[in-house]
Amino acid sequence: MKVLSIQNLNKSYEKFALKNVSFSMQQGTIMGFIGRNGAGKTTTLKALLNYVHADSGIIKIFGEDFSDNEFLIKQKIGFVSGGVNYYPKKKLKIITEVTKRFYERWDEAAYKSYLERFKLDPDKKTDELSEGMKVKYQLALALSHHAKLLIFDEPTSGLDPVSRDDMLDLFITLVEEEQVSILFSTHITSDLEKCAKYVTYIKNGEILASTDKKSFLNSYRIVKGSSEQLTEEISKKLISFKRHMDGFCGLVRTENLPIDGEVEILPADLESIMIYIEKE
Numbered sequence: 207m208k209v210l211s212i213q214n215l216n217k218s219y220e221k222f223a224l225k226n227v228s229f230s231m232q233q234g235t236i237m238g239f240i241g242r243n244g245a246g247k248t249t250t251l252k253a254l255l256n257y258v259h260a261d262s263g264i265i266k267i268f269g270e271d272f273s274d275n276e277f278l279i280k281q282k283i284g285f286v287s288g289g290v291n292y293y294p295k296k297k298l299k300i301i302t303e304v305t306k307r308f309y310e311r312w313d314e315a316a317y318k319s320y321l322e323r324f325k326l327d328p329d330k331k332t333d334e335l336s337e338g339m340k341v342k343y344q345l346a347l348a349l350s351h352h353a354k355l356l357i358f359d360e361p362t363s364g365l366d367p368v369s370r371d372d373m374l375d376l377f378i379t380l381v382e383e384e385q386v387s388i389l390f391s392t393h394i395t396s397d398l399e400k401c402a403k404y405v406t407y408i409k410n411g412e413i414l415a416s417t418d419k420k421s422f423l424n425s426y427r428i429v430k431g432s433s434e435q436l437t438e439e440i441s442k443k444l445i446s447f448k449r450h451m452d453g454f455c456g457l458v459r460t461e462n463l464p465i466d467g468e469v470e471i472l473p474a475d476l477e478s479i480m481i482y483i484e485k486e
């Protein structure tokens with residue numbers, strides 16, 4: 207079942223526009239949303255939940271039109287974009303008391319277990335939390351009402367490696383045990399190598415690819431060779447390349463193989479694909 211479908215989402219700011227953003231997600235999967243700074247990830251995530259008003263587009267969540275069922279659908283969604291940065295002088299337990307009233311399926315036991323897991327003290331005020339703790343608190347709130355779709359904007363970027371690893375393990379457990387679906391943006395491509403099955407790539411407000419991670423990785427190869435091997439014919443086949451002291455390294459679409467000559471052809475990882483595509 208499609209848990210999320212976005213069709214032709216458009217949003218124009220003075221100097222930036224999301225252009226016909228379309229992609230969809232199946233239930234019980236993890237999708238990574240990647241792209242450079244300013245590519246439009248946050249705008250897309252906020253526009254699809256109506257936190258930013260889109261100019262046009264059709265958003266369906268759990269098969270239903272979001273604009274017609276916003277309140278009910280939001281009961282089944284957990285959304286985190288940055289850490290808690292409101293009510294700086296309020297204690298976490300006070301903010302939780304207010305937040306939980308909104309959710310019909312609030313689970314106090316789950317909330318307490320996340321506080322413990324994330325080592326959060328409910329008696330602390332938000333301005334006493336580190337940046338990573340602020341994100342963890344938002345995640346604890348988002349995870350405590352049995353949401354079926356989690357939409358997180360860079361949930362791991364402020365976390366230390368141990369917490370990040372714990373968070374990714376938690377994502378995998380939620381998907382495996384509760385059939386939750388998770389869409390999250392990140393710059394940390396190793397997060398996606400670890401837990402995402404699907405990848406959506408946005409560049410300058412346009413979706414460049416939205417597919418399963420294996421096919422995405424498989425559609426590119428790294429090409430390495432000496433400076434003499436970099437003929438005009440080869441450079442034309444490459445999406446982009448970089449020269450090094452002793453040669454070159456570039457990216458090619460698998461469909462454009464084979465490449466003549468004795469160059470090395472290697473598998474591509476997400477980080478290299480992003481770097482060479484953005485250099486195109």
Ligand code: ATP
Pocket residue numbers: 219220221222241242243244245246247248249250
């Ligand atoms: P990052 O990885 O840095 O978080 P992003 O991919 O999430 O970037 P967005 O935050 O969606 O990018 O921003 C996309 C573009 O939209 C940027 O050029 C930004 O300046 C612009 N933008 C975002 N919000 C507004 C706004 N309220 N008014 C005008 N322009 C905006």
